[in-house]
Amino acid sequence: MIMKGQKRKHPPEDVEVSDPSSPTWESQRQFVFSVSLNKYQRGQELPEPSLRRSVLIANTLRQVSHEACRVPSVDMEVPQPLCSSSSELQESTFTGVEAKHHSAVMLSNSHSALVSCPVVSLNNLSNCATSRSPATCHLSASNVPLSVKDEDEDWGSMSTDSDFSLSAAISSILTALDSTIDGSPQAAPRTPLRSLENLSGPSDGGVAWGKQAVRGNGGSWEQQEELRVPESSVEVMRSSYLSEVTVEDLFQDIDTSLLERDMGVLGLRGSGGGYQAGDDLLRYLQPFSSSFPPSNPFSLSLNHNLKCLPSFSSFCPLSSSSSSSPAFLSPNLVREGLELEHLMEILVES
Amino acid sequence: MDGARMWHVSEPLGVIHSDLCPFSADIISTVEFNYSGELLATGDKGGRVVIFQHEQESKNRPHLRGEYNVYSTFQSHEPEFDYLKSLEIEEKINKIRWLPQQNAAHFLLSTNDKTIKLWKISERDKRAEGYNLKDEDGRLRDPFRITSLRVPVLMPMDLMVEASPRRIFANAHTYHINSISVNSDHETYLSADDLRINLWHLEITDRSFNIVDIKPANMEELTEVITAAECHPHQCNVFVYSSSKGTIRLCDMRAAALCDRHSKFFEEPEDPSSRSFFSEIISSISDVKFSHSGRYMMTRDYLSVKVWDLNMENRPVETYQVHEYLRSKLCSLYENDCIFDKFECCWNGSDSAIMTGSYNNFFRMFDRNTRRDITLEASRESSKPRATLKPRKVSTGGKRKKDEISVDSLDFNKKILHTAWHPKDNVIAVAATNNLYIFQDKIN
Numbered sequence: 165m166i167m168k169g170q171k172r173k174h175p176p177e178d179v180e181v182s183d184p185s186s187p188t189w190e191s192q193r194q195f196v197f198s199v200s201l202n203k204y205q206r207g208q209e210l211p212e213p214s215l216r217r218s219v220l221i222a223n224t225l226r227q228v229s230h231e232a233c234r235v236p237s238v239d240m241e242v243p244q245p246l247c248s249s250s251s252e253l254q255e256s257t258f259t260g261v262e263a264k265h266h267s268a269v270m271l272s273n274s275h276s277a278l279v280s281c282p283v284v285s286l287n288n289l290s291n292c293a294t295s296r297s298p299a300t301c302h303l304s305a306s307n308v309p310l311s312v313k314d315e316d317e318d319w320g321s322m323s324t325d326s327d328f329s330l331s332a333a334i335s336s337i338l339t340a341l342d343s344t345i346d347g348s349p350q351a352a353p354r355t356p357l358r359s360l361e362n363l364s365g366p367s368d369g370g371v372a373w374g375k376q377a378v379r380g381n382g383g384s385w386e387q388q389e390e391l392r393v394p395e396s397s398v399e400v401m402r403s404s405y406l407s408e409v410t411v412e413d414l415f416q417d418i419d420t421s422l423l424e425r426d427m428g429v430l431g432l433r434g435s436g437g438g439y440q441a442g443d444d445l446l447r448y449l450q451p452f453s454s455s456f457p458p459s460n461p462f463s464l465s466l467n468h469n470l471k472c473l474p475s476f477s478s479f480c481p482l483s484s485s486s487s488s489s490p491a492f493l494s495p496n497l498v499r500e501g502l503e504l505e506h507l508m509e510i511l512v513e514s
Numbered sequence: 515m516d517g518a519r520m521w522h523v524s525e526p527l528g529v530i531h532s533d534l535c536p537f538s539a540d541i542i543s544t545v546e547f548n549y550s551g552e553l554l555a556t557g558d559k560g561g562r563v564v565i566f567q568h569e570q571e572s573k574n575r576p577h578l579r580g581e582y583n584v585y586s587t588f589q590s591h592e593p594e595f596d597y598l599k600s601l602e603i604e605e606k607i608n609k610i611r612w613l614p615q616q617n618a619a620h621f622l623l624s625t626n627d628k629t630i631k632l633w634k635i636s637e638r639d640k641r642a643e644g645y646n647l648k649d650e651d652g653r654l655r656d657p658f659r660i661t662s663l664r665v666p667v668l669m670p671m672d673l674m675v676e677a678s679p680r681r682i683f684a685n686a687h688t689y690h691i692n693s694i695s696v697n698s699d700h701e702t703y704l705s706a707d708d709l710r711i712n713l714w715h716l717e718i719t720d721r722s723f724n725i726v727d728i729k730p731a732n733m734e735e736l737t738e739v740i741t742a743a744e745c746h747p748h749q750c751n752v753f754v755y756s757s758s759k760g761t762i763r764l765c766d767m768r769a770a771a772l773c774d775r776h777s778k779f780f781e782e783p784e785d786p787s788s789r790s791f792f793s794e795i796i797s798s799i800s801d802v803k804f805s806h807s808g809r810y811m812m813t814r815d816y817l818s819v820k821v822w823d824l825n826m827e828n829r830p831v832e833t834y835q836v837h838e839y840l841r842s843k844l845c846s847l848y849e850n851d852c853i854f855d856k857f858e859c860c861w862n863g864s865d866s867a868i869m870t871g872s873y874n875n876f877f878r879m880f881d882r883n884t885r886r887d888i889t890l891e892a893s894r895e896s897s898k899p900r901a902t903l904k905p906r907k908v909s910t911g912g913k914r915k916k917d918e919i920s921v922d923s924l925d926f927n928k929k930i931l932h933t934a935w936h937p938k939d940n941v942i943a944v945a946a947t948n949n950l951y952i953f954q955d956k957i958n
Contacts, residue, residue: 192845196791199849211601215689215708216739216758217854220795223737228791 193228200225542945544932548612548620551936554582554943555622556950557607561591563624563677565635566952582952586635588677591626603628609694611703613716621680623703627690630705632681632716641671686712686722693743699750706743706755709736713767725773726755726765741799741856748808752777756813760797764824780822782829792844792853800856805865806937812868814859817841819870819880834880834887837872839910839921852926860935871930874919875946876906892930892944892951903953 204221207213540558547554554566567585594603604627613621619636644666648654689707696703704725705712711726726743730736739758746752751767763776784793796816804811805821810831813820817838820830836857840847847853852873859870871877872889880887889906909918932945940955 193791195845196848203851216741216798219736219739220758220798220854223794224791227794231791 193231196224197228197232200228541948542932542950543606543608544610545934545943545945545950546610546612546622547934547936547943548622549614549937551938551941553585553612553620554934554952555610555612556943556945557590557610557624558948559604559606561589561593561605561607561626563588563590563607563610563622563633565675566950586675586677588633590624590631590633591629594628608691611694611696613696614700616700623694623696625691625694625705628684628687630683630691630694630714631679632683633677634680635675635677638674638676639671640668642666643669681716681719683714683719683722686714692741693755695743695745695753697745697750698748702750704743704745704753706740708739711740711743711753711755711773723771725767725771727772727774742802744802744804744811746808747804747806754802754804754811756799756802758798759794760799760815762799762802762811762813762822778824778827780827780830782820788841790844792848795848795853796844801858803859803861805861806863807865810865812859812861814857814870816853816855816857819859819868821868821882832882834868834878836870836878837876837908839908840873843921847926850926852929855929855931857929857931858933860933862935862940863938867935869933869935869942871933871944873926873929874924875928875930876908877930877933877944890953892946892949892953893928894949 200221204218204225207218207221540560540562542556542558544557545554546556552568554568556564556566558564563586564584565586566582569581569583590607591605593605595601596603606626607624608627609623609625611623613623613632615621619634622633622635624631624633643650644664646655646660646663646666683705687705687707687710689709691705691707693706694703701717702713702715705714705722706726709727709729710724712722713725714722726740728738728740737759738761741756741758743753743755746754752764753767754762754764756762760781762780764778764780765773766777767773769775769777784797799813799815801814802811809824811822811824813822813830814836817840818836819834821832821834822830844853857871859868861868866883867879867881869877869879875892876889877892878887878889889908890903891906907915907918908924909915909920914920928946930944930946934943936942942953944951944953
């Protein structure tokens with residue numbers, strides 16, 4: 165049943181379970197969720213993703229997340245191998261990110277904000293799903309203990325938020341697909357940076373990024389009439405964001421550990437990291453990883469991710485080391501802190 | 515199938531394509547008989563078209579129909595590079611459709627993801643000899659040596675089959691073309707991609723009419739794509755297109771220039787008891803074909819084939835399970851991407867039987883009248899010349915009988931996506947990856 169060369173994974177029972185109350189249903193739902201995310205991402209890395217396949221996978225993702233919201237009383241403690249830990253990871257990081265971004269969402273009703281925040285979470289989930297490291301799962305669960313505790317109470321509100329934001333995320337994926345397809349300057353699903361891009365080098369930065377991404381990714385889709393749409397959405401992003409949100413607020417809200425992982429995703433997207441500000445940001449973000457507990461397997465995986473990305477690894481001092489000992493990190497911390505200040509000024513000024 | 519009809523391998527070889535062709539064996543991507551059944555065209559992943567011709571019955575083997583031999587081979591599409599988008603356009607032939615024959619030459623349409631081409635295949639079996647101004651080998655004759663005039667005479671020569679591109683219909687599709695269909699007026703044809711359907715005139719290559727456009731203004735709202743389209747066999751104003759959500763829309767071109775609003779909408783309500791995470795994916799229709807009569811149409815989704823009466827929109831009149839044993843394996847099939855495979859289906863000439871492919875090089879035939887079905891395998895081992903194909907069975911229960919194959923032993927890399935049925939006789943063509951099998955039934 166498994167194609168040649170494919171790693172055999174442990175799927176949940178093959179018997180199709182349509183009853184949400186059955187115990188295998190949740191594990192199957194989570195499995196489908198992670199596989200779908202994985203598939204979508206890998207499909208997007210191709211120069212020409214098949215539209216039919218992308219739409220079917222996106223619809224499945226939407227349905228799976230909707231099903232999750234239908235059954236709020238999910239037992240998070242189910243002792244199963246990878247599936248439960250990844251589910252815990254997903255739920256906790258999801259709600260964690262949601263909590264942190266809730267303020268950002270509230271601040272702006274612009275399309276871009278709604279799009280950027282959930283896509284952050286979606287990318288986080290994808291990274292977590294693809295990394296498949298139990299250590300990573302544990303870390304992230306411990307990283308946001310509050311949200312896990314609050315999770316039961318807030319599940320009612322979170323569920324609707326998550327459903328809404330996830331479908332918004334999926335919509336944004338399709339927009340991104342359209343943008344790569346149409347060759348428009350609209351940014352691809354590297355939207356976690358979108359809010360920062362608008363602030364740093366507004367439309368120029370954002371548009372340049374999108375163009376570069378498009379050149380790297382491309383798509384077989386036409387571009388003529390689509391140029392109008394992304395320009396207007398860039399306009400929207402610029403106007404509402406700058407008026408309502410300050411840089412400090414946003415930076416406080418953002419859990420940079422998750423953003424760092426997103427940088428990994430960005431690098432994977434194949435534009436070759438040609439975006440200067442992106443590299444600067446990564447350097448800026450690096451010191452935040454040092455704030456984690458020393459024996460942090462997460463930074464190991466982060467560094468590993470960075471190593472895989474030639475463009476980023478050449479810039480990041482931390483990526484060249486394979487150890488994550490605190491002794492190594494702290495000398496850089498001061499240096500990076502100064503760079504951080506410098507960068508903050510640049511970003512605020514522009 | 516009824517007991518009197520048994521399928522066997524066509525002479526001299528069941529396996530043709532890869533053995534007789536001097537080119538490297540490439541995956542066959544489309545198979546199509548022409549209107550008379552005399553010619554069988556195949557397209558492959560390398561952009562080549564190979565046409566087989568039905569030889570006349572041989573006198574020393576009268577109990578068999580004639581064989582199919584290679585008639586013409588040509589390179590239809592080449593790989594292209596879109597410099598603007600930095601993308602390679604695959605040369606793989608997605609579909610071939612024949613035009614009805616109007617003179618000695620044969621015409622067919624072949625398409626890849628972006629460009630449709632009209633090819634003329636003509637025979638040359640005579641050559642003019644005795645030109646005045648040049649020699650037989652083409653060299654110009656010395657004018658002073660010409661002392662008399664002669665009329666060139668047509669002399670027979672070895673048959674030469676030439677294929678020449680007559681029209682190239684390009685730059686009309688942003689997305690990947692999945693279907694082409696010749697209209698019954700023999701003047702127009704439609705081409706469909708994921709989001710749009712265009713209507714062309716065979717003589718005009720620089721423009722086409724867009725008749726269906728389901729692209730949403732906001733791509734975020736895209737949840738459905740077009741998967742197949744076909745013109746009605748008799749009513750030149752009617753066509754259908756299927757979607758990834760398992761729906762079929764019938765449109766009348768007389769109603770409006772843009773047929774975004776359907777005239778009929780075919781959808782079977784979902785069975786809530788069999789609902790799963792993959793319900794939508796397996797409902798995605800991979801092929802739609804009108805019956806020869808024009809009264810029915812057939813759709814293929816992942817697990818079944820459905821026959822619809824055009825007068826009844828709310829459910830199909832017949833449903834045939836192709837490989838229901840895969841329903842419990844959908845999770846794994848999703849993981850290994852097999853769930854996205856697009857199987858085709860076809861009618862026989864009298865619309866009494868339908869055929870479609872499956873995995874493990876199995877293909878299935880359903881008799882609509884007797885409601886009997888048969889599973890056959892297209893493989894070298896079981897297809898010696900003149901051998902009779904043995905019906906195969908997949909064991910679904912715990913106990914596996916002798917000669918049955920269990921679901922877990924199925925080879926999901928061996929899939930039969932493309933099949934074709936002769937429009938008049940009981941001859942079928944089955945494409946198994948890079949091999950073409952031609953089977954015919956035994957005349958008792």
